[in-house]
Amino acid sequence: MFNLILFGPPGSGKGTQSDKLVEKYGLIHLSTGNLLRKEIADKTPLGLEAKSFIDKGQLVPDEVVIGMVDSYFDLHKGAPGFLFDGYPRTVAQAAALDNLLELKKTEIELVLFLQVDEDELIKRLVHRGKTSGRSDDTDEQVQRKRQEVYRKETLPVAAFYTRQNKVVNIEGVGTVNEIFESLCEVIDKKRK
Ligand code: B4P
Numbered sequence: 279m280f281n282l283i284l285f286g287p288p289g290s291g292k293g294t295q296s297d298k299l300v301e302k303y304g305l306i307h308l309s310t311g312n313l314l315r316k317e318i319a320d321k322t323p324l325g326l327e328a329k330s331f332i333d334k335g336q337l338v339p340d341e342v343v344i345g346m347v348d349s350y351f352d353l354h355k356g357a358p359g360f361l362f363d364g365y366p367r368t369v370a371q372a373a374a375l376d377n378l379l380e381l382k383k384t385e386i387e388l389v390l391f392l393q394v395d396e397d398e399l400i401k402r403l404v405h406r407g408k409t410s411g412r413s414d415d416t417d418e419q420v421q422r423k424r425q426e427v428y429r430k431e432t433l434p435v436a437a438f439y440t441r442q443n444k445v446v447n448i449e450g451v452g453t454v455n456e457i458f459e460s461l462c463e464v465i466d467k468k469r470k
Contacts, residue, residue, distance in 0.1 A: 279384040280359035286392030288424045289399040290450050296363040298458050306354050309363040310343055332414050335423030344374045367432045388468050389439040392450035396425055
């Protein structure tokens with residue numbers, strides 16, 4: 279199995295690049311953002327709970343997200359590998375993922391960290407808000423809150439994987455194709 283994490287702040291292009299990477303490498307795409315939005319659209323109890331956090335720019339509680347990831351993993355037995363997009367977002371989630379992968383006798387090979395400065399992120403998210411219909415995109419205050427939550431709760435995840443020597447920084451500003459090529463270069467080197 280080949281498992282990788284695409285890491286970065288909200289709006290850094292994780293979803294955009296994940297779509298291209300799963301197509302090229304045949305990995306299973308596990309985006310907790312997409313899974314949560316599906317729960318919200320289906321109006322499930324989990325979705326209703328998640329919406330109240332997402333709309334405020336906060337993270338959904340760890341136990342909710344970890345349970346959702348475990349179920350998704352079980353649905354894809356025999357997968358060639360996973361691309362984790364937007365997960366883990368806290369150190370508790372990272373520890374839970376390590377435990378889950380250990381049980382399955384596999385591990386994270388690489389953490390690709392998209393580097394984008396905050397002004398560019400806000401610009402992208404304001405732009406996405408014009409067409410996405412996402413309730414967490416429309417308000418600039420909510421976006422600033424998301425960046426603040428990222429710095430406090432998610433950035434420590436990079437340190438967690440740096441201690442395991444798994445993080446590679448990638449310039450996240452440029453055209454989508456330029457960034458995709460940089461990501462592929464690192465992945466191809468690792469898979470050799
Ligand atoms: P996510 O769905 O993960 O999304 P995201 O961080 O907003 O965006 P992403 O980085 O994927 O950026 P994108 O490609 O769209 O999270 C949503 C919310 O769900 C979270 O805030 C949280 O509340 C909750 N959640 C999710 N996972 C969770 C977890 N594990 N624990 C707790 N809560 C969780 O790109 C952004 C925009 O930039 C797009 O418009 C795109 O077109 C544009 N763009 C992309 N690449 C570009 C480039 N190179 N140049 C210019 N623009 C570009």
